[in-house]
Each structure stands twice: as C-alpha cells, then as structure tokens.
Amino acid sequence: METLQAGSLTDFKEKVATRQARVGIVGMGYVGLPLALLFSDQRFRVTGFDIAQDKVTTLNKGGSYIVRILPEMIQQAQKAGFKATADYSEIAEMDAIIICVPTPLNEYHEPDLSYVTGTVEAIAPHVHEGQVIILESTTYPGTTEEIVVPRLEAGNKHGLKVVRNAGEKGFHVAFSPEREDPGNETVARHDIPKVVGGCSPIASELAAALYGTIFRRVVPVSSPSAAEMTKLLENIYRCVNIALVNELKQLCMRMGIDIHEVIDAAKTKPFGFQAFYPGPGLGGHCIPIDPFYLSWKAKQYDFRTKFIELAGEVNINMPYFVIDRLADALNEHSKSIKGSKVLVLGLAYKRDIDDLRESPSLTIIELLREKGAIVSYNDPYFPSVGHGRHYALNMTNTPLENLGEFDAVMIVTDHTNYDYKAIVDQAKLVVDTRNATKGIVSDKIVRC
Numbered sequence: 096m097e098t099l100q101a102g103s104l105t106d107f108k109e110k111v112a113t114r115q116a117r118v119g120i121v122g123m124g125y126v127g128l129p130l131a132l133l134f135s136d137q138r139f140r141v142t143g144f145d146i147a148q149d150k151v152t153t154l155n156k157g158g159s160y161i162v163r164i165l166p167e168m169i170q171q172a173q174k175a176g177f178k179a180t181a182d183y184s185e186i187a188e189m190d191a192i193i194i195c196v197p198t199p200l201n202e203y204h205e206p207d208l209s210y211v212t213g214t215v216e217a218i219a220p221h222v223h224e225g226q227v228i229i230l231e232s233t234t235y236p237g238t239t240e241e242i243v244v245p246r247l248e249a250g251n252k253h254g255l256k257v258v259r260n261a262g263e264k265g266f267h268v269a270f271s272p273e274r275e276d277p278g279n280e281t282v283a284r285h286d287i288p289k290v291v292g293g294c295s296p297i298a299s300e301l302a303a304a305l306y307g308t309i310f311r312r313v314v315p316v317s318s319p320s321a322a323e324m325t326k327l328l329e330n331i332y333r334c335v336n337i338a339l340v341n342e343l344k345q346l347c348m349r350m351g352i353d354i355h356e357v358i359d360a361a362k363t364k365p366f367g368f369q370a371f372y373p374g375p376g377l378g379g380h381c382i383p384i385d386p387f388y389l390s391w392k393a394k395q396y397d398f399r400t401k402f403i404e405l406a407g408e409v410n411i412n413m414p415y416f417v418i419d420r421l422a423d424a425l426n427e428h429s430k431s432i433k434g435s436k437v438l439v440l441g442l443a444y445k446r447d448i449d450d451l452r453e454s455p456s457l458t459i460i461e462l463l464r465e466k467g468a469i470v471s472y473n474d475p476y477f478p479s480v481g482h483g484r485h486y487a488l489n490m491t492n493t494p495l496e497n498l499g500e501f502d503a504v505m506i507v508t509d510h511t512n513y514d515y516k517a518i519v520d521q522a523k524l525v526v527d528t529r530n531a532t533k534g535i536v537s538d539k540i541v542r543c
C-alpha cells in the first residue's frame with residue numbers, strides 16, 4: 096500500500112485533491128461516524144476504528160446505532176470504500192488519522208483522558224512518516240503537546256518524531272475541535288467553520304487541506320493549545336450564559352415575571368444579545384463537562400476560574416430546583432412526592448436526539464425515587480434504559496396512554512413530536528421545565 100513519502104506537503108495535498116488519501120477515524124461515535132460519512136461523501140476511502148466490536152460489526156453489516164444516521168447512509172459510504180475495524184495495525188495504511196474518542200470527567204470531576212491516551216498508545220507503533228494525526232476530542236489546552244505528541248513519539252516503532260520545522264522528517268500533529276450541534280438542522284455541517292491548530296505551520300496546512308474538502312471554511316490558529324482553548328471558550332460561554340438565565344428564571348418566578356417573555360423581548364435587539372434558555376439542568380457530553388477541563392488545568396497555573404465554578408453551581412442545582420417546584424405543585428393538590436406517580440416526559444439531554452449522556456432527566460429520576468415517588472418515563476428515542484456510567488434506571492418506556500393515572504407529568508425534554516395540548520388535556524398536573532406548553536392556557540400547568 097503506497098503511503099505519503101517523506102513528509103511531503105505537495106504529495107499529501109495531491110493525494111487529498113485526487114481522493115487517493117486514506118482517512119482513518121478513531122472513535123465511531125456521535126462525532127466520528129458523521130465525520131466519516133462527510134469524508135466518504137467526498138469520495139475518500141474511509142476506515143473507522145473502534146474498540147467496540149459490536150459497533151464495528153453493525154457498521155460492516157451496513158447498519159447504524161445512531162438514530163439520525165440511517166443504515167442507507169452507511170451502505171452508501173460502503174460503496175465508496177468505507178469499512179470499520181478494531182484492528183489498529185490498519186492505521187499504517189492511512190494518510191490521515193482523526194481521533195474522536197470520549198473525554199469525560201472521572202468520579203472526582205477531573206479530566207479522564209484514558210480514552211485519548213489508550214488510543215494514542217495503540218496507534219503510536221503504526222504511525223509512519225508524513226502521516227497527519229489530528230485530535231478532535233474536546234480537552235484542556237496543552238493536551239496535544241503534553242499528552243498526545245510524547246506518547247506518539249515514545250511508542251513509534253520507527254523512532255519517528257513530530258515535525259516542527261520545514262525539511263524535518265517525521266509525522267504531523269494538529270488539534271481541531273469538533274463543533275457539531277446534534278439535532279440542529281439550521282446549519283449544515285459543512286457550513287460550520289473548522290478551526291485547526293498544528294504543532295507546526297506545515298501540520299496546520301496539511302490539516303487545513305484535508306478539512307477544506309468537507310468544510311467551506313477552515314480557520315487556522317497558531318497552535319494546538321489555541322485550538323483547544325477555542326473550543327473551551329465556546330462551551331464555557333454557553334455554560335455561563337445558561338447559568339445566568341437559570342438564575343434569572345428563579346428570580347423572575349419569585350417576582351411573578353415570565354422569563355421566557357423577557358428573553359423573547361430581549362432577543363429582538365439586533366446586536367449585543369444572544370438568547371439562551373433556562374431548563375432543568377445541563378446535559379450532553381460537552382457543556383456539563385468541558386468547562387471543568389479548563390478549571391482543572393487552570394489550577395496548574397495557580398488560577399481559579401470563578402465564572403466556571405459559579406455557573407457549575409447554578410446549573411448543577413437546577414434538577415433540585417425543578418423537583419422543589421414539583422413538590423410545591425403536588426402540595427397544592429394535597430399530595431406529597433412520596434407515593435405520587437410521576438411521569439417524566441423526555442429523557443434525552445435535549446430535544447429530538449437519542450443521547451442520554453449527562454441528561455438532567457437521570458438526576459431528576461434519581462431524586463424522585465429517593466423521595467419515594469413512583470417514577471415512569473416516556474421518550475420515543477429510548478424503548479428501554481438500563482444502567483450507565485453514572486446511573487441505573489432499568490426502566491422501559493411508558494406509552495402515552497392513560498396520562499390521567501399519573502399525579503404529575505414533568506416535561507424534562509421538549510421533543511417536537513409530542514402533542515403538548517393533548518398531554519395537558521389528559522394529565523392532572525403538568526410541570527413544564529422547558530416552556531414546551533407555551534401558548535397553552537390551563538391551570539394544570541406549572542412552568543418552572
């Protein structure tokens with residue numbers, strides 16, 4: 096198998112332009128699989144690497160395990176040469192490798208880079224000269240230089256080093272943050288500009304050449320750390336602003352003001368304001384986690400990231416806040432949470448997706464159970480839910496029938512396919528944490 100020779104910039108660009116470049120994507124999850132399909136759509140021969148054998152098998156059978164990725168899309172990619180494997184020796188056949196593995200927090204709320212280090216150590220022996228390796232997993236500034244590069248160099252069986260200057264032989268390394276917003280249909284993926292920061296200007300140029308085939312605009316920055324920090328700034332900006340509206344929502348409720356009416360009015364300002372919305376708490380693999388990567392790293396520099404900590408405090412409290420509102424609402428009906436039948440409507444961390452990671456619904460169900468409620472859920476995206484890293488639900492989906500049997504329906508995720516009017520009509524009490532019942536007039540609704 097011919098691979099890129101002697102770190103040649105023009106060879107790589109030529110291979111990219113003629114679609115001869117082989118692209119390997121490590122981590123076939125919510126980020127890696129759609130990315131593989133984007134490259135495949137552009138006629139690249141893509142290999143997806145994953146340690147989860149069941150995912151590899153499903154993909155190679157032309158199937159999918161992500162709701163919005165249809166099996167036909169995988170089968171189309173297979174026609175362009177897409178395949179999945181758990182065999183890292185195939186890394187040697189790739190010209191570019193993009194790493195999209197998880198970066199969670201551990202039980203002490205500290206970065207867990209074990210997936211990144213595991214991946215890097217596994218691919219290191221197979222890395223060859225001129226290969227371009229890009230990390231996309233969200234992480235703290237310094238990860239690429241301090242964690243990825245030393246492991247690639249130490250583990251490489253050819254003794255290769257990362258290229259720092261023109262004319263050097265070795266491999267190229269860059270960081271490029273993933274900016275996908277699952278479920279957001281308003282911006283096409285290729286219209287989201289792609290930020291790239293290489294360990295050398297050559298690495299940035301090579302990564303930009305590759306991404307330029309699938310993204311309309313590539314935004315180079317001067318280093319991997321700048322690219323890593325860019326992603327964290329974006330997510331911390333969201334986290335802090337969500338915390339702000341969550342706090343103001345609580346004040347507005349006390350003052351008898353509708354926060355949603357206020358946000359709708361404020362967002363008519365054509366400059367200087369971006370709308371964020373309150374909810375029952377943060378969810379997903381990004382916003383609840385990424386800011387803490389930075390606050391952890393900041394400690395090495397004797398620096399306290401007070402905004403992040405404060406935002407975390409407000410957001411983490413939101414599931415408790417909405418449970419208190421449910422308790423108040425039940426109290427109005429002369430009931431306690433203990434013994435009440437509660438239907439949690441929507442489990443996903445946000446509307447219209449099949450992702451449960453860090454979802455506030457998990458905390459809410461756990462809290463309700465602790466308080467003695469009899470909890471059920473409905474979410475069309477989850478026929479059943481067992482247990483995961485931080486939860487043990489072991490529940491099955493309850494059909495939306497006989498809603499009147501529940502003492503309360505709590506709207507936690509505002510999926511668009513719910514008929515909220517019908518739900519309000521049938522339910523005894525609706526506690527709406529998402530403003531999903533906007534426009535519906537009923538004294539059964541408690542918005543919080």
Ligand SMILES: NC(=O)c1ccc[n+]([C@@H]2O[C@H](COP(=O)([O-])OP(=O)(O)OC[C@H]3O[C@@H](n4cnc5c(N)ncnc54)[C@H](O)[C@@H]3O)[C@@H](O)[C@H]2O)c1
Pocket residue numbers: 121122123124125126127144145146147150195196197198210213214217231232233234273274275276277380381
């Ligand atoms: N999901 C999002 O919306 C989103 C958006 C932006 C950034 N990110 C970031 O992208 C990264 C990946 O997130 P995701 O949502 O795709 O995660 P995911 O859990 O959906 O997928 C990760 C995949 O990596 C595989 N994997 C784990 N260790 C591996 C290894 N050593 N070798 C090969 N495969 C391995 C897992 O089996 C899994 O299939 C994270 O850093 C996340 O913060 C995610």
